[in-house]
Amino acid sequence: MARFLVRRLAGAVLLLVITSMVTFAIFFIVPRLAGQTVDQLAAQYVGKDPSQAEIEATKEKLGLDKPIIVQYGQFIKGIVAGREFSFGPDTEYCPPPCFGYSFKTQRPVWPDLVDRVPVTFSLAIGAAVIWLITGVSIGVLSALKKGTIFDRFAMVIALAGVSLPIFFTGLLSLALFRPTGVNYVPFTSDPLGWASNLLLPWITLAFLYAALYARLTRAGMLETMTEDYIRTARAKGLRERKVVTRHALRATLTPILTIFGLDIGLLLGGAVLTESTFSLPGIGRYAIDAINNQDLPQVLGVTMLAAFFVVVASLVVDLLYAVADPRVRL
């Protein structure tokens, strides 16, 4: 158990390090390969028609004049131990985890990012509850009633569901239901308003995933139902209900749990498309704005946070596996 945890944690840290390196490379090496100079990079953060002096000052302020390795080292040091930034004569201490200051707004990245977390969490968790319940139960019913009208109908709807882009279903639902408010209200201040304003995004997002999960559950269930141990369970006289719930469903759900862990982890790191369709001020929205502004500290912060959620989610799933599947020994 302890060895497993240590190995998994090491893997998690490695994934975070790779994420930070790739993001760094995207912003510093790719534009260089594409023929952009450091001056042009710095010029983006100055404003229209920058003078050479302004560019030099920006380069120094943002640390763009230092070698990439040095910049990367400072970035990592900031996350682990915090770092000091000098704004002209003043020096400001940025406590860990420090992702630096936005190039554009000059505000510290981390507190802004943390403010967005509740929005994305509300969206992802609410939708996950809906899609798990509906998707899995439709998948199981479809598999048990294979070939019937219900099965065919459900599977065509499910195939349509995975073929519809979320930004189209989102717009459609907005046009059809014309909600009075899709503004986010914090749960703590108004639980009812929180739920009613998030209902449409929840259902839209859940529809897409429910379709996917129904297909996965049906395929998994059909495969498990042909296993020898199902025949054994029936042969020893177990009631069909018990065969399905105790034996078949349990084996079907374990691989789905892995996929669920990855999906929820990716969603928590920003439901980019859903958030931009419904203009929800979550992490995904933040990511889009950061990328459109080419604001490196913001982008680094948001991708690191997203990777962190994926890592944590898959870690939790691995631990749950040990509970759900008796064959797994940690």
Place this chain on the structure above:
Amino acid sequence: MTSPLDAPSTAVAQPEAVLQGIGRKAIEGRSLGQIAWARLKRDKLAIAGGVVVILLIAMALLAPLLTKITGGSPTEFNQDLIDPTFSKPKGDGIFAGFSWDHPLGVEPRSGRDVFSRILYGAQISLLIGFLATAVSVVLGTVAGVIAGYFGGWVDTFLSRTMDVFLAFPLLLFALALAGVIPDSAFGLSGNSLRVAVLVFIIGFFNWPYIGRIIRGQTLALREREFVDAARSLGASGRWVIFRELLPNLFAPILVYSTLMIPTNILFEAALSFLGVGIRPPTPSWGKMLADAVPFYSVAPMYMVVPGLAIFITVMAFNLLGDGLRDALDPRAR
């Protein structure tokens, strides 16, 4: 180059030959391809999907001809068709702006013909969908076969790499990457550069999906008797990979690339929707949907048309891919 492996293929045993005299007709041996085709023909949904796919490709290729018939142009402004106060198409009802000249209406504000924009958008969607899939399939097959065939540390390394890819916030990386590429680079510029960048990004981020499947299939094939036979006849690793493994991997490659095309079309639409795809004025379905956002209540059809175009295309490829999978892999039904 002659090889000992050529010999057995010419002398195939024909146990059915004994039965020839008894039956009314000679019993024909059927190849795997013929069996699969017979199964596919019975699957009406898959055939419908296939027909729609062919129609879509034809429409995209014939876009210049088809737009000549209606007389529309994807970039020409028709300000006279637009209500100046609400910047929506003139006329009442949700089909305002629809006419024989503009069968799918006109764009709010600019009055550009939607029908021709959809057709030219199909070119972009299909082009990127196919090319990106080709990139993924080549990368995924190479990595999957190498990992599955050689095993050991090579397999561990490649499998870990695929795991890492699957756990990445890929959409964020794709967005960031598409955002930092300047307007001209690598000797390309304008939309040919954008297409190349999108193909590379989408293809590069999706290869692990196909890589994992091919690795699994290779692992299973490697243990089969015909591979052992080839090896004991002295076949080289290259021979085994190209002559024994790859032909047997053709079916899964075909199935999963058909299923990957719609995913990649959705990916391209998403990137265009978020503003890092093809640059205007070249039409793209994702960008059309993004443009429709401010108008969804006054001109709903402008949002519905590109959305349906994406939906129909993706659904058709999915139906065809599902049908192909059922036809080629009898276990997964």
